[in-house]
Amino acid sequence: MHIGDFKETYSSDQAVFINATSRFWLGVLFAVLFLFPFVAGDYLLFMANLAGITIIGAVGLNILTGFTGLISLGHAAFIGVGGYTAAILSTRFDLPFLLCLPLSGLMAAFFGIIVGGPSLRLKGLYLCIATLAAQLILEFVFVHWESLTGGIRGMNISPPQIFGYVLDNDFKFYFVTLVMVILCVTFARNLFRTRVGRAFIAIRDRDISAELMGINLLQYKTYAFALSSFMAGISGCLWVNFLKTVTPEHFPLMESVRYLAMVIVGGMGSILGSILGAIFMTIVPELISTFLGFLVNIFPTAMSFLFPLQQVIFGLLIVIFLVFEPHGLAEIWRRIKNYFHLWPFEH
Amino acid sequence: MDIFLQLITSGFLVGGIYALIALGFVLIYKATNIINFATGEFMMIGAYIFYSLMVYLKLSPFIGFPIVIICAALLGFLVERLILRHMLGQPNISIIMVTIGLGSILLGLAEIIWGSSFRSFPPLFPRKPIILGEIVLRSNLFYGFLMAMVVVVVFLLLFKYAKVGVAMRATANDQMAAFSMGINVKTMFTISWAFGAIAASLGGIIIGNIGGVQPTLGHIGLKIFPIVILGGLDSIIGAVLGGFIVGIVENLAGGYLDPYFHGGVKDLAPFVVLIFILLIKPHGLFGTKEIERL
Numbered sequence A: 001m002h003i004g005d006f007k008e009t010y011s012s013d014q015a016v017f018i019n020a021t022s023r024f025w026l027g028v029l030f031a032v033l034f035l036f037p038f039v040a041g042d043y044l045l046f047m048a049n050l051a052g053i054t055i056i057g058a059v060g061l062n063i064l065t066g067f068t069g070l071i072s073l074g075h076a077a078f079i080g081v082g083g084y085t086a087a088i089l090s091t092r093f094d095l096p097f098l099l100c101l102p103l104s105g106l107m108a109a110f111f112g113i114i115v116g117g118p119s120l121r122l123k124g125l126y127l128c129i130a131t132l133a134a135q136l137i138l139e140f141v142f143v144h145w146e147s148l149t150g151g152i153r154g155m156n157i158s159p160p161q162i163f164g165y166v167l168d169n170d171f172k173f174y175f176v177t178l179v180m181v182i183l184c185v186t187f188a189r190n191l192f193r194t195r196v197g198r199a200f201i202a203i204r205d206r207d208i209s210a211e212l213m214g215i216n217l218l219q220y221k222t223y224a225f226a227l228s229s230f231m232a233g234i235s236g237c238l239w240v241n242f243l244k245t246v247t248p249e250h251f252p253l254m255e256s257v258r259y260l261a262m263v264i265v266g267g268m269g270s271i272l273g274s275i276l277g278a279i280f281m282t283i284v285p286e287l288i289s290t291f292l293g294f295l296v297n298i299f300p301t302a303m304s305f306l307f308p309l310q311q312v313i314f315g316l317l318i319v320i321f322l323v324f325e326p327h328g329l330a331e332i333w334r335r336i337k338n339y340f341h342l343w344p345f346e347h
Numbered sequence B: 001m002d003i004f005l006q007l008i009t010s011g012f013l014v015g016g017i018y019a020l021i022a023l024g025f026v027l028i029y030k031a032t033n034i035i036n037f038a039t040g041e042f043m044m045i046g047a048y049i050f051y052s053l054m055v056y057l058k059l060s061p062f063i064g065f066p067i068v069i070i071c072a073a074l075l076g077f078l079v080e081r082l083i084l085r086h087m088l089g090q091p092n093i094s095i096i097m098v099t100i101g102l103g104s105i106l107l108g109l110a111e112i113i114w115g116s117s118f119r120s121f122p123p124l125f126p127r128k129p130i131i132l133g134e135i136v137l138r139s140n141l142f143y144g145f146l147m148a149m150v151v152v153v154v155f156l157l158l159f160k161y162a163k164v165g166v167a168m169r170a171t172a173n174d175q176m177a178a179f180s181m182g183i184n185v186k187t188m189f190t191i192s193w194a195f196g197a198i199a200a201s202l203g204g205i206i207i208g209n210i211g212g213v214q215p216t217l218g219h220i221g222l223k224i225f226p227i228v229i230l231g232g233l234d235s236i237i238g239a240v241l242g243g244f245i246v247g248i249v250e251n252l253a254g255g256y257l258d259p260y261f262h263g264g265v266k267d268l269a270p271f272v273v274l275i276f277i278l279l280i281k282p283h284g285l286f287g288t289k290e291i292e293r294l
Helices: A010-014 A020-039 A042-067 A075-092 A097-120 A124-144 A170-191 A195-205 A207-212 A217-243 A253-266 A271-298 A300-324 A328-341 B002-032 B039-055 B061-082 B092-114 B139-161 B163-173 B175-180 B185-211 B215-231 B236-261 B265-280
Strands: B130-132 B135-137
Touching: A020 A042, A020 A170, A042 A075, A042 A170, A042 A195, A042 A217, A042 A253, A042 A271, A075 A097, A075 A124, A075 A217, A075 A253, A097 A124, A097 A217, A124 A253, A124 B092, A124 B215, A124 B265, A170 A195, A170 A217, A170 A271, A195 A207, A195 A217, A207 A217, A253 A271, A253 A300, A253 A328, A253 B092, A271 A300, A271 A328, A300 B092, B002 B039, B002 B135, B002 B139, B002 B163, B002 B185, B002 B215, B002 B236, B039 B061, B039 B092, B039 B185, B039 B215, B061 B185, B092 B215, B135 B139, B139 B163, B139 B185, B139 B236, B163 B175, B163 B185, B175 B185, B185 B215, B215 B236, B215 B265, B236 B265
Parallel strands: none
Antiparallel strands: B130 B135
């Protein structure tokens, strides 16, 4: 329990972790995250890797959509660009994993800049549809440029290596994911304490006002697209190296929608929100399938409803969250935290 | 040359049907500023209801159509009242996501109720192909086009002359002014959703009659975006013209380019055209250019 924040300097006001309590809990969290793979089973490790990779993608999208206010329906395609870059670089050119990682990020960022380029002229819904077009065009390229991407069959890659150490199982890969998640989240959290990050927020709140205050809209919107797609690329590279295969089916429009859903369910404009949203959206479908699998044991005919029912629940989740809790999981988390701040002396 | 003419005419006919669906979309957008990502699912639901009425209840199409229209209006009404009314004043992205979520719900429900298998309608129109000179047109397409045009014209007349239509236009133009003139703006929102759903489901029936019904019928809904963006999101004339343009473009691209790319160009071409149009005219061909003030 801690009571009251008394800040005497600007630097303490801007600190990421305001007080000893939050630093303590962060330490606990790191310890838990580090010890987790030693106790968790295969399935949990698999899910944790998946969640970690998704978190990086969701944080990337939140930079663009939640903080800069540019809606993108093409995030999965950027993740795909990163994934394909990683797969091509490692199979054709035998580049090491540690080099592939930033290169896939850069490639995705490059595509992001191309798509984001017109964002100065296109606003709101028009931009949203333009990114939708980008998603569909990239998807088409993934499927049809067979000599490069392997078409529908995709490509298989060998397990990644770091300085000769082969990451051939989920346990070893977990630590790579963990480090990348921590790096990306720290970067994103700090980004919004800098000029660039604050410019993003100003653009989101009102782009014309931001421009009047001396923010070069084109430059900063391009930054936003580049940063967001860079993270998407990193996420894609990890994804491909984790699954050791890449096919166009991994990056459909529905996946972009799922990422948007994470950002919204988590809470727009909140880094913690994207983390919670990504974990939520990774775990909930699994829980639903487990539950439905349980139902199938009792009623064998329920099998055919499995997929559609999942779809209905996914839709319901989005609608219910938006109608009843528009600020998302981050807001729920804040409320819980506040409740315990002064617990048990609430008033 | 024959192939070219053939492609253009059938593209034109398909375009007319797209125009109807896009009209449903623009109706909703104009009045409420909501991008309805569930339009495709509205189409699918309409087509399935019509299919059930025809096949399970063995009703004649003349009874089937009014029932579908009533159901669609009800669906639009419920969606507006139960979900979107709560979203007033929320940011664009939230509203977009709500309609996406809604689409997901409708898609799942349709698959639970009707299954995922492909079904084809009992014949509605005479089977004999229409022959114009050297061009042969599928009868379903031709009559479907005529039907779509009739509905589009009815809607356009409704807007021009009926009291509801004038009120809707007034609401779209300026909500405050409309409100002070005694127009119930909220009712207008509901009516726009009902009209939008009706247009979409009629379009769904026509498309279902040409290509059969299955839950993925709603994917055609994605084509609405190039259409309405081409025409400008808030322009009814733009939606109709955009429908024709997209119909023709996709047919030409499909006819000439598909063999080189192993398929898929047909669905992609409208989006490529869309990007070029947006680069030149960021508000589409007929969209209102927003003037922003601080």
